[in-house]
Each structure stands twice: as structure tokens, then as C-alpha cells.
Amino acid sequence: MMTLSPFSRAFLRTGTCLAGAVLAFPLAAETAQPQPEPVAAQSEDAEPDSASDTGAVTEIIVRSGRVRGQLFVEQAPLLQLDEAAIAAEGVTSITDLIAQISARTGSARGRGGGGPVILVNGIRIGSFREFANYPPEALLRVEVFPEEVAQRFGFSPDRRVINLILKDNYSNRQADLEFEMPSRGGYYRTEQQLGILKIANGGRINANIEVSDTNLLTEDERDVPQTPGSVSDIAGDPDQARFRSLLADTFGLEANVSWAKAFTDSGTSVSANLNYARDESRSLDGLNTIVLTAPGQGGASALRTFGEDTPLARRSSTDTISAAGSLTRPLGAFRLTSTFDGSFAGSETEIDRRLSEPQLQALRDAALAGTLAINGDLPGNTAAGFDTARSRSIVAGSLTTLEGGLAELPAGEVRATFDVGLNWQRIESADTRSLTEANLTRRTLSTGANLVVPLTSRRDEFLDALGDFTLNLQAGVEDLSDFGVLGDWNAGITWKPVDGLDLSATYIWREVAPGLSALGNPQITNFNVPVFDLVRGETVLATVLTGGNPDLPAETQRDWKFSANWELPFWENSRFQVDYIRNRSDNVVSAFPQIAPGIEAAFPGRVTRDVDGRIVRVDRRSVSFAETKADRIQFTLSTNGSIGAPPEGQGGPGGGRFGGGGRFGAMAAAPAPAAAASAQPAPPTTGAAPAPQAAGAPPAGGFAPTQAQRDQFMAFRTRLCADDGQAFLEKLAAAIDSGADISAEYPGVDPARLAPMLSRLRGEDGKLDPARLATFRTRICAIDPAMMGGGSAPGAAPAQAAGGAPAAAGGGAPAFNPLAGGRQMQGWRYFANLTHTIELANEILIAPGLDPLDQLDGEATGAFGQPRHSSRLEAGLFGKGVGFRLSGIYTGETRLDGAAGATDLFFDDIVTFNLRVFANMGEVTGKNEGLFKDLRVSLVADNLFDAQRRVRDSNGVTPINYNAFVIDPLGLYLGLDLRKLF
Numbered sequence: 001m002m003t004l005s006p007f008s009r010a011f012l013r014t015g016t017c018l019a020g021a022v023l024a025f026p027l028a029a030e031t032a033q034p035q036p037e038p039v040a041a042q043s044e045d046a047e048p049d050s051a052s053d054t055g056a057v058t059e060i061i062v063r064s065g066r067v068r069g070q071l072f073v074e075q076a077p078l079l080q081l082d083e084a085a086i087a088a089e090g091v092t093s094i095t096d097l098i099a100q101i102s103a104r105t106g107s108a109r110g111r112g113g114g115g116p117v118i119l120v121n122g123i124r125i126g127s128f129r130e131f132a133n134y135p136p137e138a139l140l141r142v143e144v145f146p147e148e149v150a151q152r153f154g155f156s157p158d159r160r161v162i163n164l165i166l167k168d169n170y171s172n173r174q175a176d177l178e179f180e181m182p183s184r185g186g187y188y189r190t191e192q193q194l195g196i197l198k199i200a201n202g203g204r205i206n207a208n209i210e211v212s213d214t215n216l217l218t219e220d221e222r223d224v225p226q227t228p229g230s231v232s233d234i235a236g237d238p239d240q241a242r243f244r245s246l247l248a249d250t251f252g253l254e255a256n257v258s259w260a261k262a263f264t265d266s267g268t269s270v271s272a273n274l275n276y277a278r279d280e281s282r283s284l285d286g287l288n289t290i291v292l293t294a295p296g297q298g299g300a301s302a303l304r305t306f307g308e309d310t311p312l313a314r315r316s317s318t319d320t321i322s323a324a325g326s327l328t329r330p331l332g333a334f335r336l337t338s339t340f341d342g343s344f345a346g347s348e349t350e351i352d353r354r355l356s357e358p359q360l361q362a363l364r365d366a367a368l369a370g371t372l373a374i375n376g377d378l379p380g381n382t383a384a385g386f387d388t389a390r391s392r393s394i395v396a397g398s399l400t401t402l403e404g405g406l407a408e409l410p411a412g413e414v415r416a417t418f419d420v421g422l423n424w425q426r427i428e429s430a431d432t433r434s435l436t437e438a439n440l441t442r443r444t445l446s447t448g449a450n451l452v453v454p455l456t457s458r459r460d461e462f463l464d465a466l467g468d469f470t471l472n473l474q475a476g477v478e479d480l481s482d483f484g485v486l487g488d489w490n491a492g493i494t495w496k497p498v499d500g501l502d503l504s505a506t507y508i509w510r511e512v513a514p515g516l517s518a519l520g521n522p523q524i525t526n527f528n529v530p531v532f533d534l535v536r537g538e539t540v541l542a543t544v545l546t547g548g549n550p551d552l553p554a555e556t557q558r559d560w561k562f563s564a565n566w567e568l569p570f571w572e573n574s575r576f577q578v579d580y581i582r583n584r585s586d587n588v589v590s591a592f593p594q595i596a597p598g599i600e601a602a603f604p605g606r607v608t609r610d611v612d613g614r615i616v617r618v619d620r621r622s623v624s625f626a627e628t629k630a631d632r633i634q635f636t637l638s639t640n641g642s643i644g645a646p647p648e649g650q651g652g653p654g655g656g657r658f659g660g661g662g663r664f665g666a667m668a669a670a671p672a673p674a675a676a677a678s679a680q681p682a683p684p685t686t687g688a689a690p691a692p693q694a695a696g697a698p699p700a701g702g703f704a705p706t707q708a709q710r711d712q713f714m715a716f717r718t719r720l721c722a723d724d725g726q727a728f729l730e731k732l733a734a735a736i737d738s739g740a741d742i743s744a745e746y747p748g749v750d751p752a753r754l755a756p757m758l759s760r761l762r763g764e765d766g767k768l769d770p771a772r773l774a775t776f777r778t779r780i781c782a783i784d785p786a787m788m789g790g791g792s793a794p795g796a797a798p799a800q801a802a803g804g805a806p807a808a809a810g811g812g813a814p815a816f817n818p819l820a821g822g823r824q825m826q827g828w829r830y831f832a833n834l835t836h837t838i839e840l841a842n843e844i845l846i847a848p849g850l851d852p853l854d855q856l857d858g859e860a861t862g863a864f865g866q867p868r869h870s871s872r873l874e875a876g877l878f879g880k881g882v883g884f885r886l887s888g889i890y891t892g893e894t895r896l897d898g899a900a901g902a903t904d905l906f907f908d909d910i911v912t913f914n915l916r917v918f919a920n921m922g923e924v925t926g927k928n929e930g931l932f933k934d935l936r937v938s939l940v941a942d943n944l945f946d947a948q949r950r951v952r953d954s955n956g957v958t959p960i961n962y963n964a965f966v967i968d969p970l971g972l973y974l975g976l977d978l979r980k981l982f
Contacts, residue, residue, distance in 0.1 A: 067141060069121030069165040073152065074452070074470040074494045076502045076565045078160070078577065078636075079104045079144035079833075085640060086136050088829050088878030090885055090918035090938060092176055092979050094139070095132045098162065100885075103835050103872040104144050108579040108634050109508075109561060111158040117150045119163040123269070124153050124401065126324030126339040130258040130273045131164065133195050133208040135174055135981065141165040146563065148492055148506060151450045151474050153337075154401040154419035157490060157508060157561075171198040172934075173982040180940065180975035186221035187247060187970065189214045202262035204271075209255045216249040218242055218284065222965035227530060227541045229303070230289060234375045238308035240286050244528070246969040248283040268329040275322040285312040286528040286541070288355050288382050292367035292374040302374045307355075307382030312527055316349040334404030342396035349524060353384040389431045389522040397423035410462040411469075412454035419476075421446040429522035429548075438548070440520035441481065448476025448488075467497035472506070482519075483554055486511035500567035508559040514552040514589045518622050523547030532863070532961040533615050534596040534896060537903040537953060539961040542615050549621040553587040574639035583630040588844075592620040593861030594896065598853075602846040627845040627852075633838050640831035643879075721781040729777070730768055733761075828879030836871045858897035858904065865894030865907055881923025887914040891949075903953035905962070913944040918977075934982070940975035943968070 079101065081089075091097045098105060098116070105116045118128045125131070145161040153161070176193040195208035219226075220241035230240050260271035287308065293301040322343035329336055366372035399421045405413045423444040430437040453471040456463035472492040479485050492506030529544040560582040568574040592606065593599050595615070600607045608617035719728055761772045842855040853859035855866035869892035876885040889912050896905040918938040922928030948971065951962035960966070 067165060069123075069163070070141070071119070071122050071143060071145065071149070071161075071163050073145065073149050074468070074472075074496070074502075075146050075149055075504065076567070076575075077143045077145055078565070078575075079142070079638065081139075081142040083140060084829055084878075085831060086139050086142060088831060088876050088883055088885075089136065090876075090878070090883045090916055090936075091136055092936070092938075092977065093132065094134045094136060094164065097136050097139075097142070100887075101142075101144070101874070103833060103874055104636070104638075105160050105162055107147055107158050107160055108563075109147055109158045109559060109581055110583055110630065110632065111557065111559070116144075116160045116162045117153060117155050119153070119161060121165055122163055123328050124326070124337050124339060124399075126271060126326040127273055127275075127322070127341045129256055129275050129322065129324060130206075130260070130271060133193070133210070133256060134166075134197060134206065135172060135195075137172070137981070138166055138170045138197060138199060139164060140167045146504075146565075147561070148472060148494075148504065151472065151490075152403065152417050152452070154399050154417060154421070154448070154450075156476075156488065156510065157474075157492075157506060166199060166204075169200050171200065172196075174979065175982075176977070176979045178975060178977045180973060182970040183946070183972040183974060184222070187215060187217040189975075202264055204258070204260040206258045207256070210253070212250075212252040214247065214250045216245055216282070216284070217247040217969055219244045219246055219965075222246060222969055224963050224965055225960050227539055227960055230286070230305075230528070230541050231303070232289075232305040233302040234304060237305045237378075238287060240305055243284050243308065243311035244286045245284040246965065248281040250282075251278075251280040253278045266329065268327070270328075271324075271326045273322075273324040275320075277320045277322075278318070279320075280315075280317045282313060282315045285314060285352075285526065287311055288360075290360050290363055290378075292364060292372070294374050295368050295370045299368075300374060304374075304378055306378035307380065309380040310352070310383040312352045312354060314349065314351050314526070316347065318345060318347040320345040331402065332404075334402050336400070336402050338398065338400040340396075340398045343394075345393045345395075347391045347393075349389045349522075350386045351389070351525065351527075352386045354527060355382055355384055359384070387432045387525075389429070389433075389524050391427060391429040391522050393428075393517075394426045395424075397421065406451075409454060410460065411457040412460055412462075414454070415452045417450040419446075419448050419450075421478075425516050427516055427520045429520060431522050431524070433525065434523065438520050438522065440516055440548075440550075442516050443481040444478055446476060446478035448474060450474040467495060470494045480513050483513045486513060486554060500569060502563075502565040504561075504563045506559075506561045508557065508561070510557045512555045512557060514554070514622070517548065518589060519548050519550050519552060521546075521548035523621070529618075530961045530966070531595070531615055531618055532905075532959055534594060534898045534905070535600070536613065537898050537959075538614075539959045540615050543617045545617070545619045545621065547621055549623070552589050552622060553624055555588050555624075556586045558584040571639060573641045574637070577634075577636040577638075579634045579636075581630075581632050581634070583628070585628045586626065588625045588628045589622055590625055590861065592618070592623055594863050596859070596861075596896065597898070598846065598850065599861075602850060625844050626847050629841060629843045629852075631840040631842075633840060634835065635837075636833065636835045638831075638833040640829070643828040643830060717780055720777060725777055725781075726770075726773060729773065733768060828877060830875075830877050832873070832875040834871065834873050836869070839866065839868045842866055856894075858895045860894065860896060865896050865905075867892035867894045867907075867909070869909075881920040883916075883918045885916040885918075887916075888912065898953075903955060905959070906952055906954075908950040910947055910949040912942075912947045914940075914942045915944045916940050934980065936977075936979045938975075938977040938979070940973075940977065942973040942975075943971055946972040 081101075086097065089097055089100050091100055107116075115128075118125060118131070120131060142165070143163040145163070147157040147160055149161045150159050151157050174193070174195040174197070176191070176195075178191040179188065180190075181188040189212065191210065191212040193208065193210040195206065197206045198204070218241065220239060224241060224244075224246070226240050232238075232240075254275070254277040256273070256275045258271070258273045260269065262269040287305045290304050290306070291301055292304055293299050320343055322341070324339070324341040326337065326339040328338075363372065363378070367374055399419060401417055401419045403417045404415065406416045407414045421444070423446075424442070425444075426439070426441045428437070428439050451471075451473045453473070454460075455469040455471055456466045457468055458464040459468075470493065472490075472494065474491075475487075475489040477485060477487045488508075488510035490506060490508040490510075492504060494502060494504045496502050524546050526544045526546065528541045530539055531542045531544065532539050560580075562580045564578045566576045568576055592603070595607055595618070603623055606619045606623075607615060610616050719725065722728070761768050761776060839856055843852045844855060844861060845852045853861065855861065856868050858865070860866040869890070871888075871890040873886070873888035873890075875887075876883065878884075891910050893909040894907045896907075898904050916938060918936055921932040921935045921937060925932055928934070948964035949967055950958070950964075951967075952958050958964075965971075
């Protein structure tokens with residue numbers, strides 16, 4: 001594999017920018033908006049209540065309250081974001097959005113089961129790569145569910161579930177430029193991205209290319225103290241710090257193409273994805289060193305550094321080609337989903353050799369003979385060749401699930417998910433230093449079943465006094481070619497005693513094999529790596545071995561998880577969640593622990609010391625612990641809403657005139673034929689749908705209508721329901737079809753938005769269908785005018801606030817909103833999420849017969865100990881085209897105990913804040929045209945207050961390995977992001 005030259009990198013960056021410019025200029029004059037095409041009742045398009053129902057209804061007449069693609073499960077969502085809430089995040093892609101909300105999507109179980117399960121329109125996908133670079137404007141809604149929901153889609157309950165609901169119609173072309181650097185300089189990161197996306201007629205196509213680049217940051221640029229024994233005694237010798245990198249020089253190139261199509265007649269959907277990525281990096285490991293001694297007994301000696309022309313470097317490059325696909329279709333009463341994801345990766349790492357021992361001895365002998373002064377010139381070029389570690393990995397996997405109803409019980413339908421998976425992985429590695437090759441192959445065949453059994457139900461009036469009880473059962477088995485048969489099972493119960501309160505308990509037993517890379521990665525030797533020795537209380541430069549360990553065993557996990565999710569009745573759009581997790585494991589695979597008392601004895605041969613007891617070599621390949629025990633509790637409080645009422649004329653996120661978005665958006669939508677279904681077949685409904693709403697009740701996700709909107713709608717309703725209402729609508733349709741100006745005769749009616757509605761009322765001959773027209777007219781005329789007051793009529797279903805939980809049901813005063821009276825900032829939205837985790841217990845038993853290590857009491861195996869407390873805050877404010885987003889992370893204090901007579905390490909607590917400020921320039925300037933049209937400018941300040949974690953020993957001294965810039969070389973990190981949609 002060839003490493004791209006600096007010229008090649010510059011060419012790619014320049015080419016990407018030029019391509020963006022070429023793309024921008026001809027498109028800047030286009031009038032097409034990068035917004036969804038007007039589709040009547042798109043955002044709240046209800047599904048038929050029965051097979052005989054004629055189709056979708058309007059945003060005002062909502063029968064099921066269901067957004068197409070939305071999940072209905074027994075577990076309440078942990079987070080919901082509507083369009084306005086998504087816009088308030090200020091991100092540029094779905095990848096950035098998921099990273100932004102990671103505090104809510106990370107599993108509370110603590111098992112690190114990978115990233116969240118991603119669904120699109122309620123359906124499992126082949127790979128997240130299909131949607132990673134979609135702009136957030138393509139999303140209608142985002143839902144996050146707890147780990148138990150993952151079982152419905154064939155996954156273990158250690159990953160939360162994100163459901164991305166896409167708009168039916170959306171298109172854009174995108175150019176994105178980013179530049180970032182720390183306030184102290186010395187380092188930068190650039191990224192250029194071009195993309196195109198179109199969603200229409202049940203299909204999606206997306207293409208994207210991204211180029212990123214960073215430069216090298218050395219210890220010299222951050223004045224990092226050097227380890228004793230590595231600094232030359234002779235003035236004029238090269239400084240090691242100039243040739244030791246804190247951050248590597250990297251380059252990345254990624255190209256991605258995705259396609260999907262839904263065939264609504266058959267309910268089948270297919271998708272495909274192809275991706276290529278290249279990653280390069282170069283880091284520096286310092287210089288050659290030698291101790292020279294002058295001739296004669298008791299001659300002087302000096303430590304020398306040399307070879308500045310050819311510092312010890314490590315260069316790596318990786319090429320990856322990936323492909324994925326999915327097929328979803330109905331199969332009788334069930335829904336079949338089959339996905340495939342595969343990749344081929346080739347990696348090569350070149351590690352410069354130090355001078356060999358004979359070459360170094362020749363210099364020592366010359367000094368002893370007097371032919372080389374101990375302060376004499378040493379060679380600047382010490383090139384001694386390099387060793388090469390190569391690896392190739394092939395990964396292919398498929399998962400097929402069959403989901404549907406099995407039987408009817410008095411409390412509801414029993415639903416089942418059956419899954420079959422096949423995975424194949426191969427790793428081939430070779431290293432010129434060992435002259436050996438490793439070839440590992442694993443084939444995994446898995447199968448399992450999940451049952452959801454309703455026990456009691458208030459909806460079906462079966463033992464309804466007990467509330468809603470649902471039993472969840474799952475069992476599975478997998479056969480691994482290199483580990484044999486492993487099993488898993490779990491059981492859980494969910495109880496909803498009252499609306500807004502969910503309680504659950506889950507027990508999980510699972511056997512897990514170590515990853516193939518942990519077993520077979522190539523072994524790589526890294527020179528001059530700073531290592532802190534807790535036994536002696538010192539930092540040394542040692543040779544560190546990394547790679548696979550073929551002797552790792554399978555792990556057995558036994559977990560309890562108890563959760564409570566409460567929609568606060570006294571605080572509008574707010575939830576409070578508590579999770580208690582109890583983890584127990586045997587034969588736990590872990591990274592090699594911090595070198596502390598007892599670790600060397602437990603893992604003999606892993607740490608090598610010289611005759612003086614100083615560490616010279618560490619084998620950091622993975623190890624296994626006999627047992628681990630952990631208990632933790634996690635609290636999450638989330639809230640969101642609007643400051644004051646929406647501005648006049650803005651009925652919600654869509655806002656606008658009668659017939660526009662917001663509360664009355666696509667008001668005149670009519671029953672749609674089956675062919676007008678959404679871009680994806682409806683997903684399986686795992687659980688009861690919400691109770692039908694009264695006609696005219698506010699749809700989920702909307703604000704209460706303004707008085708002007710109510711007046712406009714009632715005027716339209718009065719005219720439509722008159723004796724000549726059908727003739728009135730036919731005349732209106734003819735006027736819209738002719739393109740005539742109807743503003744005088746039909747004030748407040750937007751023909752562009754009513755046109756799609758009228759198309760739904762037409763028959764195959766293009767004329768208005770009398771039957772559809774009659775059904776539409778009947779529904780509009782059946783609306784109780786009292787319901788137009790924002791859902792205040794008796795019996796009306798509560799409206800769901802955008803991006804949050806439904807408003808509290810029941811009578812009495814409205815829920816508390818501390819910012820509801822903010823008339824000075826009408827039209828602004830806010831959100832806040834606070835998560836706090838308390839580690840109650842955390843112990844590790846290295847091996848039988850040894851005392852357990854209390855990680856919360858100074859005996860942690862990690863380099864930074866195990867804090868008892870940690871928190872994360874996410875908050876934002878968005879309105880009038882400007883947004884502010886603040887993220888905070890708190891890590892509590894901890895310590896690491898040294899050996900008897902050695903020093904302990906103390907870690908202060910630390911809190912960091914990241915700020916993102918963004919502005920949609922067209923909206924801010926009031927000139928959404930030309931350059932400012934759909935242009936977003938974002939300013940980023942990570943680690944806003946330049947916080948640095950303080951680490952000190954018992955003497956108050958900071959070890960070199962824990963220098964603030966070794967821990968965090970960047971500090972305050974600033975960035976500028978320009979994104980333009982066409």
C-alpha cells in the first residue's frame with residue numbers, strides 16, 4: 001500500500017473545494033428549496049384504522065396519532081426530537097446528531113455492547129453508513145428507546161435503539177467546510193465534504209465524499225518535560241521532545257453511495273450501500289540514545305541523543321471497502337427483514353528500527369578507544385530500515401428476523417421475533433520482526449427468539465386495576481467455530497401502573513467470546529512509550545508490545561437492570577429516569593491493567609525490569625480477570641419546550657398561513673390511495689398504538705393554533721359544509737389548476753400546499769372523485785368547533801409537545817413551564833438533559849486466591865482510576881435562525897494506590913464545557929437568497945474554559961506521564977464550520 005504524499009493530499013483537498021465551487025455557482029441561482037416537497041399531512045399522516053378505511057386523514061382529524069415509521073412498544077421513549085428540536089441541535093449530519101445526543105443513546109447497562117441499534121422508519125437497516133451523512137433536515141423525528149427494545153430486532157439488550165423517521169420527500173446538495181485548531185496553535189484539522197441526497201416516490205439515493213487532514217503535534221510544542229534518562233547531557237544534541245508526537249499526522253478519505261426503494265404495492269423495500277475509506281497516519285517515537293564513556297579508569301560518561309535526520313517513526317495506512325444491503329417484506333402475518341454487511345480491510349504499519357546493538361557497540365568502543373569524543377559529532381542519519389506489520393481482515397454478516405403476532409390473549413396480542421444470523425470473519429497478519437504469520441477464522445451461526453406477552457391491560461380492560469403488565473422473554477444460542485456453543489437468555493417485566501410512569505426489571509445471562517482481533521491482531525512493538533510505574537512511583541520510557549492474545553477465554557455475564565421512567569405531571573415536557581444496574585462476570589477480558597502492586601505477580605512475564613528494577617518492557621496485550629462485580633445507579637432529568645407562545649402566524653415548527661405547516665399544515669388532506677403510502681412499508685407495531693384521538697384533537701408534535709389560523713380554518717369549514725360545498729371545492733380546484741390568483745376570493749389559502757391535497761381527491765381520470773370528496777367533507781364538517789381551542793374540549797387527547805413527552809393528561813391547571821411567560825423571546829425553543837451516575841461498588845478479582853481489588857478505593861486497574869461520580873449536561877436554545885448548544889462533562893476525583901513505601905496518585909475532579917453557536921444566515925439577515933440562501937455558519941469551542949485535570953503524587957508533584965498536555969494536548973479547541981445547501 002502506498003502512502004499519499006503531501007502533494008496528493010493538497011490535490012485532493014483543492015479538488016474537493018473546487019468541485020464544491022463548481023457545484024455551488026450554477027445551483028445558487030436555482031429556486032428549488034432544500035426542503036421537503038409539499039405533501040399533504042406528511043408529518044402526521046395517520047394510517048387506516050381498518051382495511052376498509054379509505055386512507056390518510058388530515059392533521060386536524062388524527063385518528064391514531066401515529067407518525068408513519070414510529071415505534072409503539074411497552075417501554076416509553078427516553079428521548080423524542082421533532083423537526084424543530086433537531087434543528088436546535090445545530091448539527092450538519094445524522095452522524096453528528098447521534099454523537100450530540102450520545103448521553104441518551106449510550107447503554108446504562110455498562111457492557112459496552114457497541115453503538116446503538118439504528119432503525120429507519122421503524123425498520124432495521126443493513127448498515128448505518130447508509131444514512132451517516134444525511135443532513136438532519138431530512139429527518140421528521142428521532143426516537144430513542146431503552147435497551148430492552150433491541151430484542152425486538154434480534155439484538156441483545158445491551159444497546160439502546162434509535163429510530164430515525166425520514167421525510168417522505170426531500171432533496172438537496174451539500175457542501176461542508178470545517179477548520180479547527182487549539183487556541184495554543186501547533187495543530188489543525190480540516191474537513192471538506194460534498195454530498196447529494198434525494199428522497200421521493202418511495203426511493204432514496206445519496207452520494208457523499210469526505211476528505212479530512214490533521215498535522216503532527218509534538219511534545220516540544222507543548223513544553224512537555226522529558227523522562228529522566230532520555231535527555232542528552234551534551235548541549236547541542238537534538239531535543240527528544242521535537243521528535244516525539246502527542247498527536248499523529250493523519251489523512252482520511254471516504255466515499256459513500258447508498259440507494260433504497262420501497263415498493264408500496266407489495267410492501268417490500270430494499271436498500272444497498274457501498275463505501276470506500278482510506279486512513280493514513282504518521283507518528284514519531286523519539287531518537288536513538290547511547291551512553292558514551294571516555295577512555296581510562298573512571299572516565300567520564302555522557303548520555304547522547306542523535307539521528308535527528310531520521311527520527312524513529314511509525315507509519316500506517318488502511319484501506320477498507322464495505323458493502324451492505326437490506327430486504328424487508330411482509331410474509332403472511334409476519335414481517336421479514338434480512339440485512340447484510342461486509343467489509344474488506346487491508347492495513348500496513350511500518351516501524352522504524354533503532355540502531356542494532358552491534359552498531360551501538362561500535363560507537364561505544366570508539367569512545368572507549370578515544371577515537372570518538374564523548375561530546376563529538378554523532379551521525380544525523382541513523383536509518384536502519386523498518387519492520388512491517390501487515391493485516392487483512394474480511395468480515396461478513398447477515399441477520400434475518402421474522403416479527404409478528406402469534407396469538408391473542410385477554411390482555412392483548414402476543415408478539416414474537418425469531419432471528420437467524422450468520423457471521424464470518426478472517427484475520428491474516430504477519431510481522432517481519434517475528435517472521436511468523438497468524439491466520440484466524442471465525443464462523444458464527446446464531447439463532448434466537450423473543451416473546452412479548454401482555455399479562456394485564458387497561459386498554460383491553462383485563463385486570464385493568466393492576467395497570468399494564470408485560471412479560472418479555474428471550475433465549476438464544478450461537479455456535480462459534482473457535483469457541484463452540486455459547487448461550488444467552490433473559491427475562492423482563494414492564495409495569496405501567498398509571499399513564500406516564502414505566503417500571504421495568506430485567507435479568508440477563510449471557511456468554512460472550514472475545515473478539516477475533518483481541519485474539520489475533522498482529523503484535524507490534526512500540527519504542528520509547530511513557531509508562532508510569534506505581535510500584536516505584538516513576539515514569540519511564542519503555543518498549544511496549546501490543547496485539548492479540550490467543551489464550552483469552554469466553555466471558556460469562558449475569559446482570560440485573562431495574563428502571564423507572566416518569567413523565568413528570570407537574571413540569572411540562574419533562575421526564576425523570578432512574579436506572580439501577582448490577583453486573584457480575586467471570587473470565588472478563590480486559591486491557592492490561594495499570595502496573596500496580598500485585599499485577600506483576602498475577603501476570604508473570606508481562607513486565608520486564610532491568611537490574612536496577614526499572615521497567616524496560618511491557619506486554620500490554622489483553623488479559624482476563626477471574627471475576628468482576630459492579631453496581632451503579634444512574635439518574636436522568638430531561639426537559640424541553642418553547643419560551644412563551646409561538647409568534648403570531650406560526651402554528652408550530654412549520655408555521656405559516658392556512659394550508660401551510662404547523663397545526664393546520666396540509667389541513668385539506670384527503671384519503672390517500674394505497675399507492676401514495678410513505679417511502680417505507682409500515683414497520684411492525686410492537687405494542688399497542690395510542691388510543692384514538694377525538695376528531696379535531698391537536699396532533700402530536702404541534703403547537704396550539706393562533707387565533708388567525710382558527711378563524712381561517714373555521715371560515716373554510718363553514719364554506720365547505722354549506723349545501724354547495726362540493727361545488728365550492730370543485731371551483732377552488734379548478735382555480736388552483738389554472739394557476740389563477742385566488743388570494744382575493746380565497747384569502748389565506750396557499751394553493752401550492754393545497755395542490756398535493758387535491759391530487760389525493762382525484763380519481764384515475766384526474767377528476768375529483770365524488771366518494772373521496774364526500775369522505776373528506778364529512779370529516780371536516782364533523783369537527784367540533786369547541787375542539788379548535790387547542791384541545792380544551794372534554795375528552796380531547798392531550799397534545800404532545802414537540803421533541804418531548806406528551807403533556808400531562810387529566811384536568812386541572814396546565815403543567816409547569818418555567819419559561820412559558822417569556823414574551824420577550826417568543827418563538828425560541830430550549831432543551832436540557834442532565835445525567836448523573838454513581839458507582840456504588842466496583843471490584844475485580846484478578847485470580848483465585850488473591851484479594852479483590854476495590855476500584856473505588858485506590859485499587860483501580862485503569863490509568864486514571866475509577867471515579868465514583870460522573871455527570872453529563874446537554875442544553876440548548878434555538879430561535880430566529882440562531883442556536884446555542886452547551887455540553888458539559890463532569891468526572892469525579894479518584895486515586896491510585898502505590899506500593900508500600902511508594903507514592904500514591906491523586907486525580908482531581910474536572911468539568912469541561914463545549915459550546916456550539918450556529919446561525920442560519922438567510923434567516924438571520926432576512927435575505928434567504930444568493931450566497932446566504934441555506935447557508936449555516938457554526939462556531940465551536942470545545943473545552944471552553946481550557947480545563948486541565950490535575951494529577952499529583954503524595955509529594956504534590958505531577959508525574960511526567962500525567963502532564964496536563966500528555967492527557968489533553970489540545971485544551972481550548974476552536975472551530976469554524978460552513979455548510980451550504982443547494
